[in-house]
Amino acid sequence: MRIYIDSANIKDIEKVMNILPVDGVTTNPSLLAREKTNPMEQLKAIRGMLCKGQELHAQVISSLAEDMIIEAQHMREVLGEDIFIKVPVTPEGIKAMKKLSALGVNITATAIYTPMQAVIAAKAGAKWTAPYVNRLDMIGADGVQVAISIHNMLTRMPASSELLAASFKNVEQILKLAEAGAGAVTVAPDLLEQLLYHPLTDKAVWDFTADFESITAKGSTMREL
Numbered sequence: 407m408r409i410y411i412d413s414a415n416i417k418d419i420e421k422v423m424n425i426l427p428v429d430g431v432t433t434n435p436s437l438l439a440r441e442k443t444n445p446m447e448q449l450k451a452i453r454g455m456l457c458k459g460q461e462l463h464a465q466v467i468s469s470l471a472e473d474m475i476i477e478a479q480h481m482r483e484v485l486g487e488d489i490f491i492k493v494p495v496t497p498e499g500i501k502a503m504k505k506l507s508a509l510g511v512n513i514t515a516t517a518i519y520t521p522m523q524a525v526i527a528a529k530a531g532a533k534w535t536a537p538y539v540n541r542l543d544m545i546g547a548d549g550v551q552v553a554i555s556i557h558n559m560l561t562r563m564p565a566s567s568e569l570l571a572a573s574f575k576n577v578e579q580i581l582k583l584a585e586a587g588a589g590a591v592t593v594a595p596d597l598l599e600q601l602l603y604h605p606l607t608d609k610a611v612w613d614f615t616a617d618f619e620s621i622t623a624k625g626s627t628m629r630e631l
C-alpha cells in the first residue's frame with residue numbers, strides 16, 4: 407500500500423519523511439490556506455523536498471472545465487509534468503478529466519463520497535480516486551466500506567485507476583483498508599506518527615537497554631565492546 411503525507415506544512419512533511427517510507431505528498435486548497443503563504447511557492451518548496459518516484463498532488467481551483475484545463479497546464483509548467491492534478495468529481499471536473507487524461511496529464515479525482523463517482527472518474531481517466539473516509543463516517547455513512555467498494559470495483563475495471571483513500575482520523579480506518587488491499591492512503595502527519603507507535607515497543611526497547619547496561623556500563627552499546 408502506498409502511503410502519502412496529507413499536508414502542506416514543510417516542517418511536518420520533513421519530520422515524517424525523515425522517518426517513514428512515504429510515496430509522496432497530497433495537498434488541497436484548505437491545507438495550503440493554513441500555511442498563509444503564496445500557495446504556488448509553497449507547492450514549489452514541497453516539490454523540492456521530494457525524491458525520484460515520490461508524487462506531489464495539488465488541486466485546481468477553477469470551477470469550469472475549460473478553466474480547470476488551463477489551470478492544470480499552468481500548474482504542470484510551474485511544478486513539473488509529473489505532478490498529479492487533483493480535480494473534484496463535479497460534472498465540470500469530469501469533463502476536464504476526460505480532456506486532461508487525453509493529453510497525458512496525471513489526474514487524481516477528489517472529493518469522492520460514493521463508489522459511483524469513483525467509477526465515473528476512473529472512466530474519465532483519473533489515475534487515483536480519492537474518497538473521504540472520515541468525512542463519510544461523520545455523516546453516518548461507513549467511509550471504510552465505501553473505500554473498499556471503490557477498491558473492489560476499480561480492480562475489476564479495465565481502466566487503470568486505483569483507490570487513494572483520504573480523510574482519516576484513526577489508525578483502525580487505515581488498517582482496515584490495508585487489510586482489504588487498498589492501493590494507497592493519504593494521511594495527516596500527526597496520524598502517520600501513530601501508525602508506528604505502541605507503548606509496549608518503547609517498554610521492550612527500554613528493558614533491553616537496561617539489561618545490557620546491567621552487565622556493561624550506562625550508555626554503552628556494542629560499539630564499545
Ligand code: G3P
Pocket residue numbers: 412433434538540541572573574
Ligand atoms: O484532501 C482531502 C483530505 O485532506 C480531507 O481530509 O481530514 O480534512 O477530512 P480531512
